[in-house]
Amino acid sequence: MTSSRPIELVCPAGSLPALKSAIDHGADCVYLGFKDATNARNFSGLNFDDKGMAEGIRYAHDRGRKVLLALNTYPQADNWQRWTGAVDRAAAFGIDAVILADPGLMAYARKTHPDLRLHLSVQGSATSYDAINFYHEHFGISRAVLPRVLSLAQVEQVIASTPVEIEVFGFGGLCVMVEGRCALSAYATGESPNCDGACSPGKHVRWEQTPKGMETRLNGILIDRFADGERAGYPTLCKGRFEVNDETYYAIEEPTSLNTLELLPELARIGVRAIKIEGRQRSPAYVAQVTKVWRAAIDRVLAGGQPFRVEAAWMAELNKVSEGQSHTLGAYYRPWK
Amino acid sequence: MKIALGPLLYYWPRQSTLAFYADMADAPVDVVYLGETVCSRRHELRLSDWLEVAEILTAAGKEVVLSSQVLVESESDLKSLRRIVANGHFRVEANDMGAVHLLSSGDTPVRDWIAGPTLNIFNPTTLDLFAGLGATRWVAPPEMSREQIRALRDGLGHHMEVEIFAHGRLPLAYSARCFTARHYNLQKDTCEFRCLEFADGIPLKTREGAPFLTLNGIQTQSARVHTLLGDLPAVCAEGVDILRISPQGAHTPEILQLFRQALDGLIPPADALHEALPLLPAEPCNGFWHGRPGVELRLPN
Incomplete structure (x- = not known):
């Protein structure tokens, strides 16, 4: 062919x-x-x-x-x-x-x-x-x-x-990471793209409305928090907001x-x-x-x-x-x- | 059981780097991996400098290996790779398939090289294939568990030295993007070499202040320090040949010493782990070895 x-x-x-x-x-x-x-x-x-x-x-x-x-x-x-x-x-x-x-x-x-x-x-x-x-x-x-x-x-x-x-x-x-060279999901959840074909799998995801806003967690790890009116995205772990040197932002990649x-x-x-x-x-x-x-x-x-x-x-x-x-x-x- | 010092994953000033390796001549380490594996913009040491360090460490009785860059993008990256492969003296750790290709093809293929941890070798068929191409040592991907490593070993048709990532922040991911430059709103091409300011990378925390990851240029590491110090009896029982210790900003010689003493039966592994804790830049973890999320810590019984 x-x-x-x-x-x-x-x-x-x-x-x-x-x-x-x-x-x-x-x-x-x-x-x-x-x-x-x-x-x-x-x-x-x-x-x-x-x-x-x-x-x-x-x-x-x-x-x-x-x-x-x-x-x-x-x-x-x-x-x-x-x-x-x-x-x-x-x-x-x-x-x-x-x-x-x-x-x-x-x-x-x-x-x-x-x-x-x-x-x-x-x-x-x-x-x-x-x-x-x-x-x-x-x-x-x-x-x-x-x-x-x-x-x-x-x-x-x-x-x-x-x-x-x-x-x-x-x-x-x-994927902001090189495909095949990312074990972030394995680190956080035990399931990896390389061996399990999964990244940030749904069964580890938790959505929780809290006084601080809607929180999304992956295996307990806070990936992001959304104010009222913000559209809460799926917690793919490289696309959350994190703190680096006291600054909170999409440190790896925006959704x-x-x-x-x-x-x-x-x-x-x-x-x-x-x-x-x-x-x-x-x-x-x-x-x-x-x-x-x-x-x-x-x-x-x-x-x-x-x-x-x-x-x-x-x-x-x-x-x-x-x-x-x-x-x-x-x-x-x-x-x- | 041999102890190896993995390639320096951070970018330290030239004098700090040279002083660090000068200390390694007297440290209880058998194998030293040298060279820049993370970012082609890092040039405090050039290949010629690394080769000088290699000569000094060889004279001190160490086995020296030159590690290739993990993410190869440009023609100039390939030129650097060709120089490493053709160095004619030191063994090479191949960290991408381009390196494997250069080592194993051509008129005079190299018959004795190391299959690095980023080649994604997860099964015996694939490792046997690389053995046939001249690999004599395999560094397991850090995400592999004890059971997976054992099953792979048991299925091998060739003899192969097995090395595992035994201590250090886990190199988890690589990107075309530089997250250190991004933090400073700089582009990678004009990054001002900000990595030089962070001997252990830049900590990344969740929005509730929990340490999660470490930014190291284009590489993302765990925040926690993966260490198998407390698991050494199990590690030895698996017939692993070499333990890789990844350089950290401070106390690497003490960590090496603790591994050596625990391996030689001079101190119990649990005590070695206890002594190591104040020397780590962050909390420990060892989940990958136990087939769990890498972030977890399983304490020895």
């Missing part, structure tokens, strides 16, 4: 309705996960059992679209078979590619299913062409998803120095979403092959809205002709579904660092 379009739009599917919503609104690919810790959105009520997977793949393939399976957490000695079993199931389902992070699992996939297309997950923390070429040389990966840490010029340098297709995040919740729509022509010019939309934990309505806008924008860029202009209506639509109703260019914009 080779990529059929110059830039693929890769959309999140946390459920079958979200998958259909993405396909119906113009996604070239959807990515999804099984209902367990083998993927980095291991949340209750999300993801696919075998029946849903078969139906989702059929729905996509009938319409000429692709389905990618995220198996992007790190297996351990005592649960190794669950991950290899997931690779086997994916291959049997006729999935278009698996998105992996663990080198041992890649070796397994390459050996057991030589024709299965492999993508390197963002959880692999590969931020340079030397890192990406390691996975290419040993496991023949076809594509790598870049962590949200590089500037545009750095992404361009990577693309120029690797035969591997490059996928970048275009929109959605923003905000990544939005690179305005960079789209540049991303196309430097040879980015796919744009990923974050949000498998979000609703089918979110998926529809974001997919629709990005489809229109990508089609505009690919059509060429007039200089690309971001429509005000597009931004308004995207801001409506952004975390904290605001957005950032993240690391693409140097001062953000």
Whole structure:
């Protein structure tokens, strides 16, 4: 399988309705996960059992679209078979590619299913062409998803120095930490993105109205406190307000979403092959809205002709579904660092 | 059981850093990891300076390892990495897959390097794969528990030295963003090297004043000091080969001494922990070792 379009739009599917919503609104690919810790959105009520997977793949393939399976957490000695079993199931389902992070699992996939297309997950923390070429040389990966840490010029340098297709995040919740290099949730709750596929998991969250305001806690740790009238956000632990040298502020990151729509022509010019939309934990309505806008924008860029202009209506639509109703260019914009 | 001094995670002034390592020549430490692993803007010591420190420590009988940077972003980061890999003398700790690639490919691959704690090696299949590429020592990710480390060891097909993070504030996360610069409303590119002012990083507290994390440039650490001093009997029972002690702003030589004495049976581990407490910059924790949230403290029975 080779990529059929110059830039693929890769959309999140946390459920079958979200998958259909993405396909119906113009996604070239959807990515999804099984209902367990083998993927980095291991949340209750999300993801696919075998029946849903078969139906989702059929729905996509009938319409000429692709389905990618995220198996992007790190297996351990005592649960190794669950991950290899997931690779086997994916291959049997006729999935278009698996998105992996663990080198041992890649070796397994390459050996057991030589024709299965492999993508390197963002959880692999590969931020340079030397890192990406390691996975290419040993496991023949076809594509790598870049962590949200590089500037545009750095992404361009990577693309120029690797035969591997490059996928970048275009929109959605923003991990301020390098993906795969964050154990904050493990420290606070014992559940980690790397091994459990969870960050700041819901079962550790407590919302409490107090005389000082609405308090949000993660495993007892106060993540933020909201005055009346302030919109209380989910206590993702890097997005709380903390005290540093007697100053209280969003010390790590504000609740905000990544939005690179305005960079789209540049991303196309430097040879980015796919744009990923974050949000498998979000609703089918979110998926529809974001997919629709990005489809229109990508089609505009690919059509060429007039200089690309971001429509005000597009931004308004995207801001409506952004975390904290605001957005950032993240690391693409140097001062953000 | 050997004791290793992990790479210095903070940014100390040049003279303080050199004095610290001069002391290490006489400290009860077997392995010393050198080099800047956190931020490419930190340059009080250049690679040539680190190599001089390495020579001095080697002459003092220490095994010296050069640690590579964890987050590699720019072409100039890659150039620095290539210089470390090609140093021709000292073993290298690979802290990202770019380093692994440079060590294990080309005409003359290196056959004896250390798989660092940020490579995310969590299972025996993956570690065996790295052994096949020349890794001879594995530093476990700090978030791994005793049971996970044991299961990984039991499943290994190759011989491999095992090192664990045994003492220090936990390096929990890395970012493209510098949180120290952010605190001062500075951009990373013009950060004025504020990290130099904080020998143990900047404490971050919750809004009710509870210590939670530590800001150290682009790295985020725990506020609490992870220490396995009180757990040494269990650590030894697992057949761990090397204990990593992470440098702290003050009292590192005393901490090393306490580990050595406890390992040699000169003082009971519980007493060593008790003696260490006033020497720590914050409260202790050891949850990760016990398969619990890292912030927790399990006291020895």
